[in-house]
Amino acid sequence: MEMTAIGIIATICFACALIQSLRAGKILALSDYYKTTRPSWSRFLHFAGEPEIVFGIWAAIFLFALMVMDGFSAGLHWMDELNFSEVAFVFVIMILASSKPVTDFAEMIISGISRALPLPAGMRIFATILFIGPLLGSLITEPAAMTIAALLLKRSVFKPLSGRITGRLFYSTLAVLFVNISIGGTLTHFAAPPVLMVARVWNWDTPYMFMNFGWKAVVAAAINTAIVTMMNKEILTSIKKVSGVAHAPAKRAPAWMMIVHLVFITLCVMSVHHPAFVLGLFIFFLGFYGITKEEQSEVRIEESMLVGFFLGGLVILTAKQGWWLKPILSSIENLQLFLGTMALAPVTDNAAITSLASQVANLSDSSKYLVVAAAVAGGGMTIIANAPNPAGFALLRAYCPGKSFKPLGLFKAALIPTFVAGLVFYLL
Numbered sequence: 001m002e003m004t005a006i007g008i009i010a011t012i013c014f015a016c017a018l019i020q021s022l023r024a025g026k027i028l029a030l031s032d033y034y035k036t037t038r039p040s041w042s043r044f045l046h047f048a049g050e051p052e053i054v055f056g057i058w059a060a061i062f063l064f065a066l067m068v069m070d071g072f073s074a075g076l077h078w079m080d081e082l083n084f085s086e087v088a089f090v091f092v093i094m095i096l097a098s099s100k101p102v103t104d105f106a107e108m109i110i111s112g113i114s115r116a117l118p119l120p121a122g123m124r125i126f127a128t129i130l131f132i133g134p135l136l137g138s139l140i141t142e143p144a145a146m147t148i149a150a151l152l153l154k155r156s157v158f159k160p161l162s163g164r165i166t167g168r169l170f171y172s173t174l175a176v177l178f179v180n181i182s183i184g185g186t187l188t189h190f191a192a193p194p195v196l197m198v199a200r201v202w203n204w205d206t207p208y209m210f211m212n213f214g215w216k217a218v219v220a221a222a223i224n225t226a227i228v229t230m231m232n233k234e235i236l237t238s239i240k241k242v243s244g245v246a247h248a249p250a251k252r253a254p255a256w257m258m259i260v261h262l263v264f265i266t267l268c269v270m271s272v273h274h275p276a277f278v279l280g281l282f283i284f285f286l287g288f289y290g291i292t293k294e295e296q297s298e299v300r301i302e303e304s305m306l307v308g309f310f311l312g313g314l315v316i317l318t319a320k321q322g323w324w325l326k327p328i329l330s331s332i333e334n335l336q337l338f339l340g341t342m343a344l345a346p347v348t349d350n351a352a353i354t355s356l357a358s359q360v361a362n363l364s365d366s367s368k369y370l371v372v373a374a375a376v377a378g379g380g381m382t383i384i385a386n387a388p389n390p391a392g393f394a395l396l397r398a399y400c401p402g403k404s405f406k407p408l409g410l411f412k413a414a415l416i417p418t419f420v421a422g423l424v425f426y427l428l
Contacts, residue, residue, distance in 0.1 A: 003323045009065050010320035017058040017317065018348050021384055024049045025407075051384055052306035055313030055352075062317060082315055086196045088275040090141070091308035092282040093190070093268050097144030098304075099289075100297035101253035101261040106136050106148050108252075122239030123229055125156045130176055131225040134184030135218065140265070142185040142192050143307060146388035149177060150395040158399040160239045167401045167409060169232045174396065175380055175414035176228040180221045182350065182379025182386045183421050186372075187214035190272050193311060193351035193387045194375045200273055201358040202368055212369060213376075213425070220377075220424040224417040253295055260288065307387055311351065318355040326360045329367060338370045338426055342418075345378025345385050346411065373425035381414040382407060 020027070027049030034042040047053060067075035096102065114128040129152045137145030153173065158165060185192030188206045189199040195213075198204065229236065253261075264285050271277040289296055332340065344353055357363065357371045379386035383393055397405060 004320075006066055006069060007320045007323045010062050010317060011324060013058040013062040013065075014317045014321060017055045017313070018352075020048070020058075021051050021054045021349070022347060024051050024054065024384070050306070051349075051390060052310040052387075054310075055317060056309040057313075059313035059316040079316075082319055083200065084312060084315060085273050085275045085278075086200065087308050087312045087315060088278050089190065089268065089272045090193065090196065090311055091304050092278050092285075093141050093265065094143050094304040094307060095282070095299060095301060096261065096265050096268060096285065097140035098147060098300045099261055100295070101258040102140060102144070102265065103148055103297075104252045105258045105262070106133075106140060106145075107152065109136070110148075110152065120237045120239075122157065122160075122236040123233065126153075126173075126232075126236050127225050127229045129153055129156065130173070130180060130228065131221055134177070134180035134221055135187065137181055137185040138187035138191045138214070140191070142181055142386070143303070143388040143391060145184065146177075146181050146392045147395070149181070150392040153177070154395055154399070157236070157239070158396065161235065162399070164235065164238075165399050165401055166235065168413075169235055170396075170400055171406075171409045171413035172228050172231055174393070175410055176224045176417050177392060178380030178386065178389050178410075179377075179414060179417040179421055180224055180380075181388055181392070182376050183213075183217040183220055183425075186217045186376055188269075190269050192376065193307075193349075194354040194372060194379070197311075197314065197351050197355040198358045198368070198372060213373065216424050216428050217376075217421075219428070220417075220421040223420050223424070227416065227420070257292060257295055264288075303391070310349075310387065314349075314352055314355045318352065318359055321356050322359040322361070325356050329357065329360050329363060329371075333364070333367055334370070335426075337367055338374045338422070341371050341374035342378040342422060345375055346381040347384075349384060350375035350379045350386055370426075374422065377421040377425055378418055381411050381418055383410070 027045050031042045031045035031049055034045065048057070063075060063079070066078065070078075110128050110132050113132055114125045117124040117128065119127065129149050133145055133149030133152065134142075136148070140148075157173070158170075161169075182192070186195060187210050189195055189204050189209045190206075195204070195209065199209075264281065267281055268278055271281070286299075289299060329337070341353060353375045354372055357368070363371075380389070383389050393405075
């Protein structure tokens, strides 16, 4: 792929999106600063500081430049050639998976497994949430699994320990949650955003994912969970009564409704590459929701739209990056490629990394594996490293010691689980 003017513009827009996403925290802090003195500035900065919005904004800027240079019709034709089926799928599946019947079903599974473990109450619910919760992400998607796991940690661990939460407990828990969520979605081909960006292009299906990634993710998640549980054994055993799953909503969704929602999810997964069917199924689901809304929770459309907007921006911005990426990926392989990709993970979303890799033609099978393995292994080192991370952090940030989050604290705590995941994916 040759270097062109529009390719350079696309790369500049992509770089600007990365820089803006890295500075999102500072932008949001400025938004709070101007909240009373300049409300309009505050709202604009808050909008510009949302990580999910950033890539969509710069994708729109790139499209404007493309249409100015090549014409409006040519720009639309180029857009038609892109594939947004994964974007439509993620938007719909997140709404389906975050519905009350599905989350109730996931909580029932975690609760049942937890009671079977021969450990003190605090340790067993802690370990079950951090291990089973992320693995459920391969069925109900990573964003939904992150929401469920973070809510259960909040109810079961952090709330009972309120006032006694140490920095080691908070940051080590957050780090293992993020890393396990990132790798836990690799048992299937439709649940993890970094996998979704390449599954269709590289013809990776669920059997391929499980045989090459899934079982290794289970091993790494188990090791990480065991380490963090033993690290915090003393404080976890002080929890005399678990209030988490037992404190779940008193009225669960009826069993028949759980089955119907699981059928919706199954049909959505089976038609992942057929956006017309997926969107039609979603409209049908909304009708079912309206009929049964007394038994439902509020439909979480806003969060799903933001994630879909983010992924759509990635599809647009990464479509013209092959001119510089192909020479780099073609010139390095094996350990250098693996370590280089993992080094990028903390400073950019891992779906962006794999989306870029999908644009490179004739990439070897081993290089494809190493890029995805490193991207998911490094998805827990920062808030922006994996798309579901901000959702989990938002639910747990109130329990941060000192009420002041330290990014370096998360980075240090994530070194061990990231090393474990990377070692398992590279050696096994």
